[in-house]
Amino acid sequence: MTQKPRIVFMGTPEFAVGTLKKLIDHNYNIVGVITAPDKPAGRGKKLKESAVKQYAKKMNLPILQPTNLKSEAFNDALKNLNPDLQIVVAFRMLPKIVWQLPKLGTFNLHASLLPDYRGAAPINWAIINGETQTGVTTFFIDDKIDTGEIILQEKVAITPEDSASDLHDKLMEKGSELVLKTVDLIESKHLKTQAQPKIDWPKKAPKLNVENTKINWEQKGLNIYNLIRGLSEYPGAWTQLSLNNEAPKKLLIYNSSFEQTSHNESIGNIFISKKDMKIAVKDGFIYPKLLKLQGKKMMAISDFLNGMRHKKLELVI
Numbered sequence: 001m002t003q004k005p006r007i008v009f010m011g012t013p014e015f016a017v018g019t020l021k022k023l024i025d026h027n028y029n030i031v032g033v034i035t036a037p038d039k040p041a042g043r044g045k046k047l048k049e050s051a052v053k054q055y056a057k058k059m060n061l062p063i064l065q066p067t068n069l070k071s072e073a074f075n076d077a078l079k080n081l082n083p084d085l086q087i088v089v090a091f092r093m094l095p096k097i098v099w100q101l102p103k104l105g106t107f108n109l110h111a112s113l114l115p116d117y118r119g120a121a122p123i124n125w126a127i128i129n130g131e132t133q134t135g136v137t138t139f140f141i142d143d144k145i146d147t148g149e150i151i152l153q154e155k156v157a158i159t160p161e162d163s164a165s166d167l168h169d170k171l172m173e174k175g176s177e178l179v180l181k182t183v184d185l186i187e188s189k190h191l192k193t194q195a196q197p198k199i200d201w202p203k204k205a206p207k208l209n210v211e212n213t214k215i216n217w218e219q220k221g222l223n224i225y226n227l228i229r230g231l232s233e234y235p236g237a238w239t240q241l242s243l244n245n246e247a248p249k250k251l252l253i254y255n256s257s258f259e260q261t262s263h264n265e266s267i268g269n270i271f272i273s274k275k276d277m278k279i280a281v282k283d284g285f286i287y288p289k290l291l292k293l294q295g296k297k298m299m300a301i302s303d304f305l306n307g308m309r310h311k312k313l314e315l316v317i
Helices: 014-025 051-058 072-081 122-128 164-188 221-230 301-306
Strands: 007-011 030-034 039-041 046-048 085-089 106-110 133-140 150-157 237-243 249-260 270-272 277-281 284-293 313-316
Touching (some): 014 051, 014 085, 030 051, 122 133, 122 164, 122 221, 270 313, 277 301, 284 301
Parallel strands (some): 085 106
Antiparallel strands (some): 133 150, 237 249
């Protein structure tokens, strides 16, 4: 009986847990897990373990948490695991000394149809840009970011109602299945990879930041709607709201609907009924459904409005 390859798994967030769990459930030989160091989180700044570490601990897997992937101590520890294959899901860019170590190579699962949406946030940007389709790709890592030769790809549909959270779960499941197929293909030695197609202007998936998550109310309503669902439930699309002419507070909108219609209202004007709030945009109205005001918890619009009675609400745009 052929011995199963010794696999080292590298990942950090919940998205990577889906793949690690699938590998363990199917009895693949996971000999070690590499994940990010614990980080301070919350008001108390207590150290928080990554989602991958939490799961790996439950499974009693050896765990390494390097701060420097080029350090001699880490690379000695990695060599001691004697990996035949390394699998990377939502981790960090690896130095050559790490990715070239195993004899069967190091491959990555990326949540897009490469070469489109290379970068840190492919799930979010696919929705923000209004795509109706995305997918998952496995590829061998090389010395650049998300550019290596493609092993397998599978497509996933995006519905007009999908949030980033919804798509995350779809791609996590589809991606974990693709990883199993990829490992089996590598083991079979019938592997044929292909270079990524050369595209003049591939779509990008840069890291999310304060600037690119802010709502621009001057945009078309569909673009605003897509931004909101593309950032839900994390980190959230944001704007600023003033109550009774006081200093503005940050308002995060996690869910909304869009009504396309002609009107003569000024962009950003807010209209409130007993259960709804609508915000005028150039070609209709955005209806926030789930939101969070600075200093408050996340709440449905009906609960939010209960606390806003007799207050003047004004967007700062």
